Amino acid sequence: MGDTAGRRGLRAAMEAESREWLVRCPACGFERSVAEMGGTRYKALGTKKRFLRCPHCRGFGWHTIYRSGTGVRLAPLRPSRPLWWHIGALVGVLLLFFVLLGGGFFFILSRASAGPRDTTTAYFAAVGAGDWASAHDSLSAARREQVTPANLAALWETQESAHGPVAGFDTTSFSVKNGRARISGKLRYRDETTESRVVQLVREGGVWKIASAP
Numbered sequence: 001m002g003d004t005a006g007r008r009g010l011r012a013a014m015e016a017e018s019r020e021w022l023v024r025c026p027a028c029g030f031e032r033s034v035a036e037m038g039g040t041r042y043k044a045l046g047t048k049k050r051f052l053r054c055p056h057c058r059g060f061g062w063h064t065i066y067r068s069g070t071g072v073r074l075a076p077l078r079p080s081r082p083l084w085w086h087i088g089a090l091v092g093v094l095l096l097f098f099v100l101l102g103g104g105f106f107f108i109l110s111r112a113s114a115g116p117r118d119t120t121t122a123y124f125a126a127v128g129a130g131d132w133a134s135a136h137d138s139l140s141a142a143r144r145e146q147v148t149p150a151n152l153a154a155l156w157e158t159q160e161s162a163h164g165p166v167a168g169f170d171t172t173s174f175s176v177k178n179g180r181a182r183i184s185g186k187l188r189y190r191d192e193t194t195e196s197r198v199v200q201l202v203r204e205g206g207v208w209k210i211a212s213a214p
């Protein structure tokens with residue numbers, strides 16, 4: 001029996017407190033209590049914001065929920081904004097978020113590929129310039145044992161006889177995993193013909209070196 005009385009007392013206390021919590025429109029200052037809105041707020045602290053439509057001015061906005069008599073400092077009234085303005089602002093924030101997220105990913109990916117890509121472009125630049133010592137230096141230890149700078153010169157002179165010297169290399173995709181990298185791209189010749197190339201790289205002594213056929 002005492003239990004039922006206790007429960008009734010609690011409900012009365014919750015209703016009383018819910019009448020003290022006010023929901024205030026940021027545009028016109030119209031207030032109604034949480035109890036009037038059919039809600040309950042009990043043993044809560046601080047203030048809360050909720051996006052609502054005001055029954056008085058009919059504007060949409062972030063209403064402040066605060067407990068009366070606690071000396072809460074309320075923000076000055078601001079003109080109400082139409083619903084589309086709020087939706088537009090939300091879409092804008094989301095767009096900005098995704099642009100930043102995309103930018104972050106791009107930054108991380110381009111950093112991951114920077115080492116292997118730099119080695120690949122440097123190698124093809126050396127080939128284009130006929131700098132066979134530098135081109136040879138871009139190769140892995142195992143490859144350097146198989147080919148000499150003179151071998152490289154002979155190999156590429158055959159390739160370049162048809163299209164002119166190598167003009168550059170454009171990466172189209174890459175992957176990096178466990179100290180190995182794979183770069184796909186287009187090798188450009190002076191006469192503007194292109195050739196698909198896949199370059200395999202290994203990390204040797206902290207530097208990326210070309211491990212595939214030169």
Ligand SMILES: [Zn+2]
Nearest residue numbers: 025028054057
């Ligand atoms: Zn209002």
